[in-house]
Amino acid sequence: MTRIALIGGGRIGEALLAGLLDAGRAAKDLVVAEAVPARAAELEELFGVRVTTVADAAEGADIIVVAVKPADVDAVINELATVDIDAEREQLIVTMAAGIPTSRFEPKLPAGFPVVRVMPNTPMLVGEGMTAVAPGRYAKESHVELVRELLTSVGKVVTVTESQMDAVTAVSGSGPAYFFLVVEAMMEAAVGLGITHRTAKTLIVQTMIGSAAMLERSGDSAYELRAAVTSPAGTTAAAVRVLEEKGLRSAFIEALRASRDRSAEQGAVNE
Numbered sequence: 001m002t003r004i005a006l007i008g009g010g011r012i013g014e015a016l017l018a019g020l021l022d023a024g025r026a027a028k029d030l031v032v033a034e035a036v037p038a039r040a041a042e043l044e045e046l047f048g049v050r051v052t053t054v055a056d057a058a059e060g061a062d063i064i065v066v067a068v069k070p071a072d073v074d075a076v077i078n079e080l081a082t083v084d085i086d087a088e089r090e091q092l093i094v095t096m097a098a099g100i101p102t103s104r105f106e107p108k109l110p111a112g113f114p115v116v117r118v119m120p121n122t123p124m125l126v127g128e129g130m131t132a133v134a135p136g137r138y139a140k141e142s143h144v145e146l147v148r149e150l151l152t153s154v155g156k157v158v159t160v161t162e163s164q165m166d167a168v169t170a171v172s173g174s175g176p177a178y179f180f181l182v183v184e185a186m187m188e189a190a191v192g193l194g195i196t197h198r199t200a201k202t203l204i205v206q207t208m209i210g211s212a213a214m215l216e217r218s219g220d221s222a223y224e225l226r227a228a229v230t231s232p233a234g235t236t237a238a239a240v241r242v243l244e245e246k247g248l249r250s251a252f253i254e255a256l257r258a259s260r261d262r263s264a265e266q267g268a269v270n271e
């Protein structure tokens with residue numbers, strides 16, 4: 001079985017760990033390097049995985065997943081540059097850090113060492129992740145396939161070019177936060193209209209799940225599905241008019257641009 005080393009056991013690392021274990025991967029095939037001792041102990045306790053140093057984790061692994069904050073990536077690269085990793089042993093690095101290009105890794109690693117950049121999202125935790133995968137300069141089709149296979153066990157996977165990664169980050173990497181924000185706002189509105197918190201949550205979550213399922217299965221566009229809900233001069237039209245007047249559409253367009261730009265900016269630091 002493929003041995004996976006996770007460098008950085010934070011929020012996205014935990015989503016990956018939990019998702020992989022739920023998908024049937026054995027804890028003995030997963031090893032974690034986590035800098036904060038209390039967090040390391042928590043991960044051991046929660047998931048039954050071994051927590052060790054970056055060097056030990058990386059040397060024994062087939063796939064080395066880097067899931068630290070963009071600002072901490074250079075420190076991890078420098079550490080990986082000193083350990084015994086070898087492309088001939090079919091090892092590869094997968095980086096999840098927003099904005100950080102594979103070209104940041106490659107010059108510091110043994111010549112030709114394959115790096116694959118990915119952008120996952122937290123719903124991996126429940127096996128419903130969305131991950132985009134882009135090969136670095138030395139990653140072959142077989143490496144991309146291996147990474148796709150790994151991440152398909154925790155959700156959907158698409159392959160993109162690395163130049164699209166900042167945009168993908170804005171769409172699906174950060175995307176869950178937009179939906180949670182919409183839910184927060186709808187919850188506040190529903191409670192304000194006199195519905196209990198509990199009932200409001202059921203109404204909203206199932207409405208989201210049902211709407212997402214229609215989008216996935218019906219083949220109709222979001223525009224068509226929205227039109228089918230919107231009776232002429234009816235309730236939906238009244239609500240949508242307010243949302244458009246308040247600038248929801250342009251807010252999303254600007255928000256995703258800001259997210260894409262922030263991703264690129266994180267990659268540009270120190271270059």
Ligand SMILES: NC(=O)C1=CN([C@@H]2O[C@H](COP(=O)(O)OP(=O)(O)OC[C@H]3O[C@@H](n4cnc5c(N)ncnc54)[C@H](O)[C@@H]3O)[C@@H](O)[C@H]2O)C=CC1
Nearest residue numbers: 008009010011012033034035036067068069070072097098
């Ligand atoms: N949170 C999310 O939804 C997503 C995050 N990402 C990317 O994943 C990366 C991690 O994000 P989060 O999990 O949210 O951050 P986080 O701050 O929750 O987790 C990072 C973890 O890495 C650990 N760490 C830092 N330096 C280390 C080192 N040298 N060795 C071992 N462990 C070290 C920290 O102690 C922390 O537990 C970021 O680069 C982010 O851009 C990508 C997609 C989605």
Ligand SMILES: O=C(O)[C@@H]1CCC=N1
Nearest residue numbers: 098169172173174175
């Ligand atoms: O907010 C962030 O920077 C990370 C990357 C994508 C989702 N979370």
